Structure formats: structure tokens, C-alpha cells
Amino acid sequence: MQQRYNFAFFDEASKREIRRAVLKGVCIPGYQVPFASREMPIGRGWGTGGLQITLSLIGRDDVLKVIDQGADDSVNAVNIKKLVCDTTDVDVTDDTARATLIQSRHRIPEQPLTSKQILVLQVPTPEPLRTFEPSEAATRVLHAEADYTGAWLELFDQIVAYDTTVTGADHPVVVNGRYVMAPSPIPRFDNLKLDQAENLTLFGAGREKKIYAVPPHTSVRPLDFEDYPFVRERFEGVRCALCGAEGVFFDELEDEATGEVRYQCNDTAFCAARRAQQRAHGVAPDDAAPEGAPDVVPSTASDAASDGSAPDAEPGEAPGEREVR
């Protein structure tokens, strides 16, 4: 550790102030708590909100995992990990199950999180009504009066234009039946993972100076219309080219020379763990049973042992339908 810094970069008063905002956010699920966003050694818009929450919460026993767009080893994730390590000396891992604190941008890990874990999401635009109403003073009044016409109107406008909602990510959700919240730019695929989750999810927007939270076992419902229900991204009949996984969120990769399209798990740690397990069992990816993500928890030794005897996936069932809760 570089001793020039206090533990976890911030002075204790700063950490306390950020934790106070986090606590208020937990008490009022989905409510955006304003906080005094600190200057950070990385630029605003590069995850400073999430980083401030991580630094204010992290303790010596924590194990940190940082993901950017599903990958543990992309530049932004690596740099954030380096900063936290340099100032705390905590353990870093790619293994979702081992981590106690997970900072992420754009994704919630495929492997369901537990009550022992905290997920911190980096948020660029915390205000779901911002495009509808540019004034912060006005949106605060709208939140206070629970007038969410604007959020619905935006979805309606998309349906009028394209006959479907086109929220690729950041599809607005109602938290605990009260506040409409931007779930940070996670794909629609991950929205339902927030509903009644075991873990605490914290959202930090450094540039916009807001912190909000979804506590464990809280209802999170995506906004939708009676005749246009919420749908997740569909990956029917798609398997990961590397590990053979189905029913997870995929990256589409196109070979520019041949025009061939392949799919790969977006969650690299999930994919790598599955491949390690397949190597250990001597199974080629093509022979792997088409198991859906929630059924396979590939990371720990006990799971690996049970995995071989748990081909309980029903082959006739489409993975897309199976996961909608």
C-alpha cells in the first residue's frame, strides 16, 4: 500500500458522508440522495460515483471484483481495481462467488448474488425523467408527487414510432411501488435480477452527485403497458461459442473477413469458470449439457462436484421463457 494515502484514498470524514448518503438511499429505496461528490483521480463519467461508494464501504477483509461491460479485464475495470488496491491492499478476484464487493458498469453478473455481497453500479444519468424535464428542481417535485407521466410518455413515444420500446439499457423501473428509478445502463436482460434480489445494490452517479439503492428483497418492476409488456433481450437458440452456455446475456461478434457471426458470454468470469470446469471434467463445449445460467454455478468446488450430476435442464424449454420470473 502506498502509505501517502489514508486507507481507501478518502479521509474518514468523506467516507462517513458518503456512507450517510448510502444509508439514506437504503432507507428510501429508489430515491436519489444528493451527496457531495468528491474529486477523484479519474475523470467524472468514468465511474467516479461507483468508485466513491466502493471506497467508502471497503474494509480490510473485503474481496473486490470490478467489471466493465461484463469483463473483468477491460481498461476501466483494471484501472479502478489498481487504484483501490494501491490504497487498501485488499484482495482482488474475478470470481463472482468469492467477491464481497462488486463494482460494475452495464452488467449484473450472471451468477445470482447472495446476501453477503454488495453490488455497486456506476450511473451516468440517474434521473429517469431527465429527457422529459430538463430542470432538476422540476424533476424533484415530480418525484415528490410521484408523477411519473414523463417516464411512461417516453416509452409510449417509442412504441408509437417503432411499435416497441427501444430502451436498449436503462429501462425505467418502479422500486418498492413508489419511486421510478433509472437502473443504470444495465440491459433489460438484467432488470429483473434486481427484483427481490438477495443482495444490496447501490447506485452511484459521481458527475450528477446522486446515490440511490435497492435493498435486498425489494420489489423492482419495469414500466410497461398492458398491451406492450416488458420483454428482455431474446437469445433463442444462441449458445456461447466458447463455453456452450445458453440463456445468458451474449456479445455478438462478427468476423469482418468471413461475415460469420458468433456469440460469446458477455460475463467473462462466468464463461471462464465454465470453461475451467469443462477442462477439469474433460468435456468439450459442444458436448456440454445445455444448462441455463441459474442452474449452473460453476465457481466453487462444491458446485463443481454437484454440477456433473445435475443435468436438470429441460431441453424442450426455451431459455428465454424460462428465466422470466
Add this chain to the structure above:
Amino acid sequence: MAEELTAPAVACEEDAPQLSVRDLSLRFGRGCPACQGAASELAGNVCPACGTVHAVRAVSLEVYPGEIVGIVGESGSGKSSLMRCVYFDEQATGGDVRALPFDGGARNLLELSPQRKRAVRNQVFGMVYQNPHLGLRMGFSSLSNIAEAMIASGERNVGAMRARGEGLLERVSIPLARATCPPRVFSGGMQQRVQIAKALSANPPILLLDEVTTGLDLSVQAAVLDLILDIRRSFNVSMLVVSHDLGVIRMLADRTLVMLSGRVVEQGLTDQILEDPQHPYTQKLVSSLL
């Protein structure tokens, strides 16, 4: 013309007023003993002692079912401020506004909570502003603009809202091919017609029209006025119409109030006001029309 004027204000008298406004006031400034009384003399609408601006001074009016009430006056006379107070765009300093369709006229709308005021705006009133930019969301499609009030009152069925929106756009002669266009790309007259369709979306019993035809060319003006009369006939909507154009008032209004410096100086049947004006200001207004 004859048809509009035969709209029987007398028959309506038997019904209770849809909208009644009592002693509505709007002032900017603290006020002082010299200008507090309703009868106090001001320089125009400004108190010479303390400089307080009295934009609307104790105005009372009633709008009966299916009736169109006009308010005329020069610019700065307080007619638009009055309208904005009724629609809660402006916080009135004092007064009492009751709407029969909301709660049977039991409560003063000005004292409702912000949520209830919003419900009144969405369900009881339809507002058409002089400037379509105030009444429309220029970046959203015309259909979305019309759906807004329906969404606000809890409608969650896209098909139903689309059908209603298309019906209304047809009603105001906007071709359905343009229904998904944002009003930003429309001409002024089309924007005004979309605004009228939006105001009608939640079937409001009371329409508030603020200088709807000002700034439109004559043929479009005529079309918009025809549309308004047509709407009154088919939906039996009550309307409060603000205009500085006596021609518009003559064509639309059953009864007319003349405002000057925040006060109503004369009121009566529109014919009567135009043919036999009593107040010097009204006389000047009418003579400058002819």
C-alpha cells in the same frame, strides 16, 4: 353567426355553473394599506404608494354548461393572468375557484394539494395556449402529446390511447400519416390544432382558450374558430376564451367580460357589449374595431 348567438344562455341559467370564480386576485409585491381594498385607486394597476402590481383585482365570473364566456381587454389588462391562475400556472394571491365537474364545487381549487391540482389540470380543464410551445412537447410525437393526459390519469393501454389520439387528430383535420410526427415539424396552424386535440384528450368539461387564433393567418383562424364551435356543439364543453380580438369574441362568446387594469369594467351578453358599450374603455375598444 346567428346560430352561435342563439346558444341559449338563459336556458343554461337553470343549471349550476360549471366553473365559478370569486374575487380572484393576483398581485406581485407585498401590497400596502393604500392599495389593499378592492376599490382603491391605482395608477393603472400599480400602487403609487408601494409599487405593488395588481395584475388581477377581485375578478368574479361564472361559466355555465355549454356556454362560451369571452374575456377581452388590451394587453396587460390581466386577462391571461386570470386564465393562468385558474389553470394553476400562476399561484393566485387570493380568491375562490370552484369546478362543478371536479367535486360538485365543494372545495376551493386554489387550496388543493399539488397532486389534486394536477388531477384537476388533467381531468377537468383543457388548456390551449397562444404559443403552442407552452402547451405541446415539441420533441414528442403528436400522438404522444395527446396521450399525455390519459397516461397521467392512469391509462396503461397503448391501443386504446392510440385509437383515441387518432380519432382526435382526425377531428382537428391532421392527416393520420402525420400522427407520429412531432409538432416541431408542423406549421403554426397545425400545431395549434394539435394543441386543441391534446386539450380535448381527457374529455375535459371545461376548456380554457388563451388567444388561440392570435398570430394565425385569416383562413387558418377561421378554421380553428369553426373547430372550437364544432367542439362545443358535439361535446357540450364549457369554455373560457381570452382574446384581444373583438372579432373572435363576437364569433365565439355568449357572454363577455371587459377587463382593464386587472378589473372587470363591464360585462354582459356579447351582442349587448358590442352594440351598446357603457364603459368609456369599452366604447373606445368597440369604436376602434369598427
